[in-house]
Each structure stands twice: as structure tokens, then as C-alpha cells.
Amino acid sequence: MKIINYFCIVLITSLFTACGxxxxxxxxxxxxxxxxxxxxxxxxxxxxxxxxxxxxxxxxxxxxxxxxxxxxxxxxxxxxxxxxxxxxxxxxxxxxxxxxxxxxxxxxxxSEKAPEIYTYTIINEYPHDTKSYTQGLEFYNDTLYESTGRKGQSFLRKLDFKTGKVFEQIDLDETYFGEGITILNDKIYQLTWQSGLGFIYDLNSFEKFDNFQYGKSREGWGLTNDGSKLFKSDGTEKIWFINPDTMTEDGYIETVTNSSIFNSANELEYVDGKIYANVYQKPSVMIIDSKTGAIEGVINFSGLSDIITKTENWDKTNYVLNGIAYHPERKTFFVTGKFWDKMFEVQIQKK
Structure with a gap:
């Protein structure tokens, strides 16, 4: 019996060694x-x-x-x-x-092609709350929704974009750093930065009714949707697909130019098959093919920071461009920045 056991052990060991x-x-x-x-x-x-x-x-x-x-x-x-x-x-x-x-x-x-360069024309200027560390911006039925960051200063609000009047606001617990938002099927989805947790609100009652956890994605940065799924950036080269029924990540694309893989997509907005993404801490927005990940264009917004009012504690790290929303009826984009006193309605065109 000992001999049989010995040969069995040798056989099993050899099988595992061969497989490994x-x-x-x-x-x-x-x-x-x-x-x-x-x-x-x-x-x-x-x-x-x-x-x-x-x-x-x-x-x-x-x-x-x-x-x-x-x-x-x-x-x-x-x-x-x-x-x-x-x-x-x-x-x-x-x-x-x-x-x-x-x-x-x-x-x-x-990508087989280099990104094309775009510029902008300012159509209108509107007031923006200088206490808003803007992380998410989205329109729904002519009403603007905004999410802000920083612990103890994060909130979700809906407002009149023309006057800045706040209709409703939900303050996040001071342990959370608010990030991107998107609206789909009468629900508002909001990310937090490093907590691995997102919140779901009822669009009509403006009350939080559920949470969701991240899967393989690293952090919560930007959020948008194409009418059927959510897109989520996480501070890496990946933009994740989230199933809104299960809130599970069902894959991703990687943001890529003709020369490199790029990892700085922040706030997101989806329009006609393209994802518009703020570049982290830069005055520019990428135009990304939502299926392939190709960065097809870059919008240079560098001139906007020259026409906002800078406060005494101004610094280029905190007061960067962030927040992009598309108004489908007006067919224009709205952009602002963290703590900026203005929000700009712009038209985008190739340079």
C-alpha cells in the first residue's frame, strides 16, 4: 500500500510540474x-x-x-x-x-491618426459659484446638475444655469470627496473619489436611495452615459463600461493617440458616439471614440482662465478647468472650472 501511495504522489507531482x-x-x-x-x-x-x-x-x-x-x-x-x-x-x-x-x-x-486640434467660440457667460470645486456637470431638461469635490465641501445640486440660482442641494458626508455625475432613466449617479463607493438618487424627488461599489476600476473620476450604459473614468488609461441594471463593470476602452496610451481622462460627457473628457489639471478636453478609445481630437481651452476673476488664494493647481456639459437643444457645450466665477457656453470648431 505504501508503494502505491508513493507512486501516486510522484505521478500527481509530475502532472502539476508539467502544467506549471x-x-x-x-x-x-x-x-x-x-x-x-x-x-x-x-x-x-x-x-x-x-x-x-x-x-x-x-x-x-x-x-x-x-x-x-x-x-x-x-x-x-x-x-x-x-x-x-x-x-x-x-x-x-x-x-x-x-x-x-x-x-x-x-x-x-x-490610433492610426494623430488627434485633430479644435478651438472654441464663446457664445455666453454665466455666473458660477466660487465655492464649487466642480467635478461633474450635466444638463437634463434645461436644468443644470453639478457635483463638487473636497471633503466637507462636496455636494450635489440642481440649478438655473442662467442665474446660478440653486433649486435643491444635497450635501455629502464630510468623509466623501464628490466626483462625476450622470443622469439615466430618472436616476442620478454620483461617484466619490477614493472611497470605492457611488450614490444613486431619484431624479424627481432628489433623494438618495441606493449605493454602489466599484469593481476593478481604481477610483471614481468622471461619469457619463450613452442612453444604455455608463462610462466611468478612474485616473488610469481605462474608461469603464457599467451596466446600470447591475452596476457591474462590463469591460473598458483605453484612451490612445497615434503615439501613446494616455491616462488623464477626468470629467466626461457623451455626445453622438464621442466622449468629451477633461484632461486632468490641463486646460483641454479630449474627443474620444467611445467604441475604440481613439483620441480623435483635442480642444484647447487655455484662454478661458485669463477672463475669470482670480481670488486672493488663486493657484493653478486648484483653479483648473473641469466640468463639461452638452445642451442638446441649444447644441452647445458649457464649461467651467474649480472655484471659477464664470461658466462659458461655447461652440467648438476645428482650428
């Missing part, structure tokens, strides 16, 4: 090599690819894929045609000597 060393074995035999040793490519780019056969094995076949999407091989080249951009895993499934192994290579897939 599979990837190591594959990488000792083969390596994916891209043309010019590239570790990043652009969407729709064709690039040469080959397998480095380190021990000169007899290879029968090679199949390529990126994040599970098959990539055909044509004249020793692959074409990068994917639904989304960003950090990817290129996989080669190699069959040799009656055995099949898989090897991986990390790959950055970038």
Missing part, C-alpha cells in the same frame, strides 16, 4: 518577433512577423490572435484590425512534433 512549466517550456523554444523589433503598432497597419525557432524544431503550423481575435497571416505579415485600441496580448499557437504550445507578446495598439 508549460509556458516556460514554450518560451524556451519559440519567440514572437515583429518587424524592426516593434512592441507597438497602429490600427490597420501591416507588419512583418515571424517565429524565432530557438531549438530548430519542425514547425507544422502557426496561428496568431490578439486578445482572442484571430489574425490572418498573409505573406509573412499580419494586419492590425481590432475593435479597440490599447494594451493587447499577441498570441502565437504553434504546432510542432505532434505538440501544440502558445506563446505571448505584449503589444500596444495605437
Amino acid at each position: 512549466s508549460g509556458n516556460q517550456k514554450a518560451s524556451s523554444l519559440f519567440e514572437i518577433s515583429l518587424e524592426k523589433n516593434a512592441n507597438q503598432v497602429q490600427m490597420n497597419q501591416e507588419i512583418g512577423i515571424k517565429i524565432k525557432n530557438k531549438q530548430e524544431k519542425q514547425i507544422q503550423s502557426v496561428e496568431y490572435s490578439i486578445d482572442g481575435t484571430p489574425i490572418p497571416l498573409n505573406n509573412d505579415k499580419i494586419k492590425i484590425d481590432l475593435p479597440t485600441l490599447g494594451n493587447k496580448v499577441l498570441t502565437a499557437k504553434i504546432t510542432f512534433d505532434g505538440e501544440t504550445v502558445a506563446i505571448n507578446k505584449n503589444l500596444k495598439v495605437l
